[in-house]
Every structure is written in C-alpha cells, then in structure tokens.
Amino acid sequence: MLKIINLHARVEDKEILRGLDLEIRAGEVHAIMGPNGSGKSTLAGVLAGKPLYEVTQGEVLYNGKNLLEMDPEERAREGIFLAFQYPVEIPGVSNTYFLRAALNAIRKARGEEELDPVAFLQLVRSKMRILHMDEELLKRPVNEGFSGGEKKRNEIFQMAVLEPMLCILDETDSGLDIDALRTVADGVNALRSPERGFLVITHYQRLLNYIVPDFVHILYDGRIVKSGGKELALELEEKGYGWIEREARQTVGASAAGA
Amino acid sequence: MTTPTTTIEQLASREYKEGFYTDVEMETVPKGLNEDIIRLISAKKKEPDWLLEWRLKAYRHWLTMEEPRWWPNLTIGPIDYQDIIYYAAPKPRKALGSLDELDPEVRRTFEKLGISLEEQKRLAGVAVDAVFDSVSVATTFKEELARHGIIFCAFSEAVRDHPDLVRKYLGSVVPYNDNFFAALNSAVFSDGSFCYIPKGVRCPMELSTYFRINARETGQFERTLIICEEDAYVSYLEGCTAPMRDEHQLHAAVVELIAVGRNSHIKYSTVQNWYPGDKEGRGGIYNFVTKRGVCRGEGSKISWTQVETGSAITWKYPSVILQGDNSVGEFYSVALTKNRQQADTGTKMIHLGRNTRSTIVSKGISAGQGQNTYRGLVKIMKGAANSRNYSQCDSLLIGNRCGAHTFPYIEVRNSTSQVEHEASTSRIGEDQIFYCKQRGLSTEDAVNLIVNGFCKQVFLNLPMEFAVEAQKLLGVSLEGSVG
Amino acid sequence: MTTVQTASDKRFYVEQFERLERELAGSDPAAVRHLRLAAIARFDQIGFPTSRNEDWRFTSVADLLKVPFHPAPRLEDSAVNEEDLEPFSFGEAIRLVFVNGRLIGRLSRISPLGPGVVPGGLADALVREPELLTDSLGRVADFKDQTFTALNSAFFRDGAVLVIPDGVAVEQPIHLLHVALGGATPWVSYPHNLIVLGRGSRVSVIESWVGLPLQAGQEPTFTAAVTEVLLAAESVLDHVRVQRENRQAFHFSNLAASLGTSARFTTHLVSLGGGWVRNESRVRFGGQNAEATVNGLYFGSGTQHVDNHTVIDHALPHCASHELYKGILDDRARGVFNGKIFVRQDAQKTDAKQTNQTLLLSDDAVINTKPQLEIFADDVKCTHGATVGNLNEDTLFYLRSRGLDVTEARALLTYAFANDIINRIAIEPVRQRLEALLLSRSGPLQEAQP
C-alpha cells in the first residue's frame, strides 16, 4: 500500500532523509528504530505532509497514487493517520468536538453520511472502553493540560475512532507507564487487520513485545541501513547502535572508495 | 505546498450578506443639526416639554464640547455633523401600533435578516423590538410580558406611557454631558428599547432588540434603558446590521442599565454586525457607543457580553459601577477586526461597595490590516474593602500587517482588595493547523475551530441561540480575512 | 487634576539656558553645542507635561514647578566627606563620586580598567577627547517627547564616561555614586552618564543616586539624570540602579539603552528614597538575538510619589525581554507603574514577558498600574500580568501558627516579596548589602524619613 523510493527530504537547509527506501504491504507491521536525530519523525512527518519538510528527491506511492502531491487533509481522508510524537494542544476546543469534526470530514470525503452527536457518542464510548479512557478527558480541550501519557493514549484513541488504513505511530510508547503501554498496544492490536498497514517508530523493544512487528528497520543518518525480522530489535536492544554505526561507516566508506 | 497563512489569505472574500437595502417610503427631517431639528424630532414623537428641554440642554452642552481626540491606534476621517439626517422613519400606513399596519417591505427586511416579527413563527422564548432607522417598528410578546408586570416597549412609547419611570432613570447612569457622543445622542435620540422588570420577577423569555440602519445619509441614535428591581432578572440581546455603502454612517447609541434592587440581575448581550466597510476601508459604520450599568442593590449583578465583528470603527466600553455591597460586574468580549477595521473596546469596572467582584475576559482577533485595542479600567476605591477583580485579555493575530494593543489601567486604593490582570498574544500555530489537517479537516475548518476555541470562554456567556449565531458570524467574517 | 502651566515655568528654564550659554562661551565641541541647542529648542516647544499627556497622567509636575530650582554650582571638594558616603558604599574598588552632578576626584577611586582604559568624567572627556564622544553622546537618549531628558541634554555639565574597548572584560564592578547635596537655594543638577561597550566586552556597573539628609537652612534638590547605554554586538552589561535620595528630593532619571546584535543587558532598579520620583528605563533592540532583563523594586511610604516608567522597543526580530517590577506601598504613598512593550511589524519571533506586582499595605496608599502591549507582528510570544493586593492571609496565618506575631509575619512576607528582586542581582556585594538593608530593623520603608 505504501512504497517509498529514494526519498530525500530536508528542513531549512539541513538534509535529513538521504535516500530512503521502504515498502509496506497491507496487513504488515513495520517497526523503525534508530538513534535520536536519525530522521524517524521526519519520515513520519513527510508521509503525513508536514509543511516544514521539503522533499527534494524521490517518490512516495500510496495505493498507487503520488502521495507527495496531496494536502495533509487529503492524506488523512485517504486513511493515513499519524500519532504524533508531540501531540499539539488546541485551547478551547473540546476533544469530542474536534474528533467529531475530523470523523465527519473523513466520512464525507468517503461519501458516507455524517454521524449525529448521539451515534458519535456511542461510537466513542465503545472505543473509550478499549483504551480505558476517562470520559472526563473527552470534555477537556484537545490535549491541553494532558499528561504526557494521556496525550499518547488520546492519539491512539483518535486512531481507533478514525479507523485509518495506514497507521504511523511516532514513539507512542515513550512517556507511558507499563499498564498504559499494554492498553495502548491492545488498542493498536485491535485495529490490526489484513487491510491495514502499520509503521511503528520506537526506541524500545518493550513495545514490540506487545505489537509484534513483521519487519524491523534501522534508520541511521537518513537511510535505512539494516532490515530484518523481529529478532533485529532484540539484537539492537542488546548491543546498542554502536555496531550499526560501525557497519554503516564501513559501507559508506566502501561506497565512497568505490565511487 | 501552501502554508496555512497564505491559504487563509486566499480564501475568497465573502460578501456581507446583510448588506442589502430595502426601498420603503421614508419620512425624514432635513439634513443637519440645530435646535429646530431637535424640536422637530421631539414634536414628531409628541414628547412632553421636560424631555425637549433635556434634549436642548444636551445639545447646547454638545456645542461646547470637542470631538474626542482619537486614540493613537484609531485613525478616523472627519465627521461632518451637518451632513447627517437625524431622523428617518418608514411612513406609517395608518398609525403604528399593530403589526398589520407595518409596511410589508419593512417586515420582509427583518424576515430576510432572520428576525420574524410574527409571534407564532418566532422561536419561543425571545421577544423582539425591531428598530428600523430612527423608529421602533414592532415589539412582540408585549401582552404576555405585561402579564408578568414586565414593560418591554419602544422608548418613545415608554415616554408616553411610563413617563415617571423614564424621567427618573433617563440620564441617571450616562448623564447628557458624559461625553461628546453621549451628548449628541441625548440631543437627537429617536428611539430604542425600554425594559422594566418589577420586583421578584424572572423575565420568562429573552428580550431582544434588532437594530437596522437602512436609509442613506442617516445616523442612528438610539437609547436603551433597562431597569431591574429587587430579585428580578432579565436577559437582553441586541443585534445590528446595515446596508453596504461607500460612505461612513454614524451610530451613536446610549445604553443605561440600572440594577436597582437587592439581588437584581441584568444580562446584556450584543452581537454587533454593522457593515464593516469594504477591503479598502471604504464605507462602514462608525460605531461610537456609550454603555454603562450601575449595580445599586446589594448583591446585584450586571453582565455584559459582546461579540463585535462589524463596523469600520468600534469605540465602546460597556462599564459597571459597583455601588451595592457584594455586587458583581462582568464583561466578556470578542472583537474581530479584519481588512481595515478598527476596534477600540474594553470596559470600566468601578468598585465602590464592599466585597464587590468583577471579571473581565477580552478576546481580540486581528486579521488583514485590522487594529484591535483593548482599553480597560479597573478602579478600586477606598471604601471597596475586600473587592476582587480578575482580567484576562488575549489577542490572536492572523498575518503580520495587523495590530493588537492592550491598555489596561488599574487603580487600587484599598489594601484588602485584590486585582489580577493577565494578557497574552498568540497566533494560530502552523503545528495546530497541521494537526487538524492530519485528522482530515480543511485549513478553513481548522482556522474556524481554533478561533472558536480561542473565544469559547466568551461564547459560553451568550444565550444558546446567540452563541451559535456568533460562532457562525465569526467563521464567515474571517473568510478572506488576510487579503 | 490638570496641571495648569504658565508660560513662565518654561521661560524660567529657557532663561537659565541663556545664562549657561554665556557661561560656556562656546567652549563646547560643535556637536555638543548643537545637541544642547536642539534640546532646549525642543523643550521650548513641548514644555512641561500635564496630566493630559498619557505618559504623565498619574504624576503631576506641579510641586516641582513650585520650587525655583537653579543649576547647582560647583562646590568645594570638601563639601562631602568619605564618612558621608560610607552608608552608600558597596566596598567597591573602582568608583566615581559626583556631587550635584560634578566629579569629585578626591572621593573617587579610579584605576585603569584594562590597557589604557580609564573611567572618568564627562566634562573632562569633552575637553580631552571630544571626538570619542561625538558618536555616542545623545545617541540613545531621545528627547523628542521627553521634557526632562531634553532639559538634561541641554544643561548637563558632567557625569561618568565609561568606554570599554572591544573584547575587554572588566571583572571589578564599577560604582557611579551620585550625591545630591542641598544648599541655601534650591539646586537642580543634570548628571549625564555615558556607558559604551565595545564588541564582545563585558562589565558590571552600579549607579547610585543618593542624598544626604537636609541640614537646617538647606533647600530641596532636584536631580534630572540621564544614563545612556550603548551595547555593541555580543557585549554584556550587568547594571544596578539604586535610588536613595532624601525624602524632600525630586528625582528623575532616564536609563536609555540600545542593544546591538546578541548583546545582553540586565538592569535592576531599587528605588527607596526621594519625595517625588520618576524612574524611566528605555530599551531599544538595534540588533537581532539580543536579550534584556529589566527588573525593578520600589518602595513608597509617608507621602512619597514613585513613578516607574519602562519602554521596551522590539524593533528587530529574535530578541527577548523579561521584565519584573515589584512595588511596596504603605502610608499615603502613591505608586505608578507604566510598562510599555512595542513589537514592531518586522520583529517576528519576539519573546517578551512583563510582570508587575504591587503590595498595598495601607488604605491610604494608591497604585496606578498600566502594563501595556502594542503588537504589530504575529509570530511572537508576548505576555504581561499585573497583580495588586495585600499579603496573603493564608500564609500570614501559617506563619502565625508557627509562632510569629503579626508584625513579624508581615515583615517577613514583605521581605520575601522584595527579596525576590534583590536575589536576582548578580553583583554579589550589592545583593548582600541590599539584602541586609531590607532585613535591618529600620527597614527600607523607614529609611531616611524625616
């Protein structure tokens, strides 16, 4: 469903993604790991269409369409969902109101009928149960004054309600306590289906115990330098990034020498 | 990729949908202002001598006054007071009094504005006084209100039917010599609404006045007087619109609220949508209004809520004099300026009684080349022991050619009182827009959502029906805001 | 309370200027003479402010105009003794002492600040190296709408000149100690300090404005001071202004600073004395990425009138300003705070924060506060907050439940309120001395009361 070919992207004058390739098929869960600053959030942001990032080279196909040409809201309506590493606060706008507006915008784009407040509330309640969300949080303004963990949980809750096709989770596990981690993972797993794809960005193996990936990729210096099965995450947990760095340097060195 | 700001800038400019003109047969007085005109207006209204004398006193005083030197952030062209028609009324078909005698064109005007003058069609719970240019053309639900002892009628009718009340309270809060525009209003005011809520009565429906300026070259000078006795409560709403014209028109109203008795409570809400002028600042209403209330009774309360989206220039400071012990004053305001609109608004809370409380929440939104100023005064006098004020002034800027200004004056003369003032300035964050878009909302919806969130505290204080209206108004007003 | 002014008030000062001109007899460098003439001409146009002038709405100059002040003459060097200065000293190694605006060498301790850098007097510098001053003198202290700054610019005779060359870091704080001394007739002095920091240089300056108690037969003094601060790129100035004139004194001082790219300016005002006081601080950002901290603490008791006026002008992007002003008012004192923050159209990414807190200890005291924002750019972070109130009842109760009596508890909380500012002063000896002063039994509120 998603095909990334030789993607280069930069922020201001800084090149961050430098030739990234990745393919995600429906039903697959891909985990991306990598040291701080390697470009993970950048990748997530580029896929969601964050204006800050400028794609300088490469292609991204989503269900055969050129993703990079679409506006962020179009992408959302086509089923791309990004759970933000740092969810944004919107003062004065209640969570419920926000979510209903979003859901109806997406439904409308799909040619479905808008949900009235009652039907919406029913839907929301059922999702809240899965995520053990306090109904109180629904009435509060979007993410305002939420604790770090509450914000993350709220992101997954929104995902559960919007039922996207490609779910991108940017470090959704950081800031969560053990129980919350389980709940969030349960929420994600409940959505797993043969039609959906997942891109899970994380630093810790821990999350991957709960959301078991089909593939693990290591992002280093703007490129995927190593891919493997779920064992790769375990290996990484054990050895750290040092060996990846060394390996990467060697390959870079080798290709530089070859050029 | 377009950035949110450029997208906002590109949104097509919306036409001012209340900008139409109704062709009705009018009766007007000649242009200009002099004692004869005032006598003529007074005669048309068959006023008693004392009122004519009061008008003339105001006029003579006005002649000695200087037009206010405008605040530095307001720029305003000269106003020729001799080039204004001070009285314009639709010709009555018979004597005005029942709806059947109303010119159907006038009725249609109000219907087009969403104001039905037929009681059965009207949403239950709102009584309307409709003011068309210089006169009140209809008041609904009068009889039902009368059963509760409530008087709700046109000002001129009150002068005729309840002269003692009018004489007692007219000018008691805003004296005829209060300021330049209040003096002008006192001299030439033509109509407006009058409400009286007797002791112990909770007014069973919202009272409202809809002001419409229609005629060319006229000014509207209405006067509203609301009196609330002990343990009585009233919620009053006002709305205003005008046709689109290239020249400026003057609206100089005076509103006086008197919370007379113990625990009396007046809630006054405004949704002001006068014609704001075009993109280049041509035309639009000059909205120079004096609004003031006094809390005389112990534990009485006056609450102002305003949503100001229209007018070329707005200049108003709805105020509360907190005289009774334990009395409460509130001011909630949203002011939006776009294109070349200018708003200078705020409030004055004067604490005289003990344990008095006041709250100020002001939300200013500036877009385009709009200039938005909050100007407020909180004054705690020596005797106002244990008084409290809390003020919050927030500004939202959209684009970098507009301005937001905050001038709070705080004067405290009592050591047991507490005053707290906070102000902030923000803009709509690109990250907020992106977050909304990622969830599927369009930029336009995202902006609306964020702006409405910004104003929420104020909207919560509007009666339900008005709150919805206000939100929509803000949404459409913002369209094409940064041109 | 509009102050009615007569033309004679203005003429009185203009005539004094004419006498000054004769006295100077063209001894000034041309640029300085030009500055004086422009300033007096402007003063002649604007005159004294009335309450209709927004910036003077709550401070009347009527009392000041009632006193026929004449420029203070040069006094004998022995008019002030070392012992007189002791209470105002911070144990500093470098200090310039001025009496009624004139440098007194005998009381000063002057040593080189670096290779060939010696602080000195303005009068001296005008004679010896006028070219050094023509670029900087009058550059920052704008007098267009400022009556007293205009008067100072026309009448100044002396003041401190501190020029720190590029890259020089001065470790020792420098104390500029200005003493107002009364005489048989009312005297006015117009000290004018000039602090110029070269690129990447760094220094700490303490500016004291003090008075000796009036002796029998001495008339009140008026000090109309201006301090100009020019900070070149990446320079750092830490500045403290202490005002402890006597209770009969009229005191005006304008601190005007201009900051270059990435410059850092910190100033703390501690205003204790004076009868009629107007403290102005004006900061203008002339380069990007600069940062200013403008804090103040003022006390008013008896019948003191203390007005604090700050203007922070964000003319360029990416600058930050932090402002915290606290006032404590007792008895019949009257306090004024007016803090303006301008953010010009191009000043995107400005970060400006202003806080103003007033403690009102008596029902006869009055505070007029007006924090003010004027913003013309959208991508900025600006906030201001103001509070007025008395000591917190709950805290008072807590202290009392721990055994303090009401007076002690109040004194302690008042001290804590004030100390919040004092604590931020980085110049160690100044902080210690002021803290001690605050704690001392007589306390700042009682200081120098007649």
Ligand SMILES: Nc1ncnc2c1ncn2[C@@H]1O[C@H](COP(=O)(O)OP(=O)(O)OP(=O)(O)O)[C@@H](O)[C@H]1O
């Ligand atoms: N707005 C920006 N301006 C300048 N540099 C930026 C900006 N946003 C990101 N960067 C830089 O781009 C690089 C990649 O950032 P990114 O957020 O993608 O890293 P990450 O892999 O998600 O790191 P982490 O694990 O810490 O979340 C970092 O060096 C970061 O500092």
Ligand SMILES: [Mg+2]
């Ligand atoms: Mg990241």
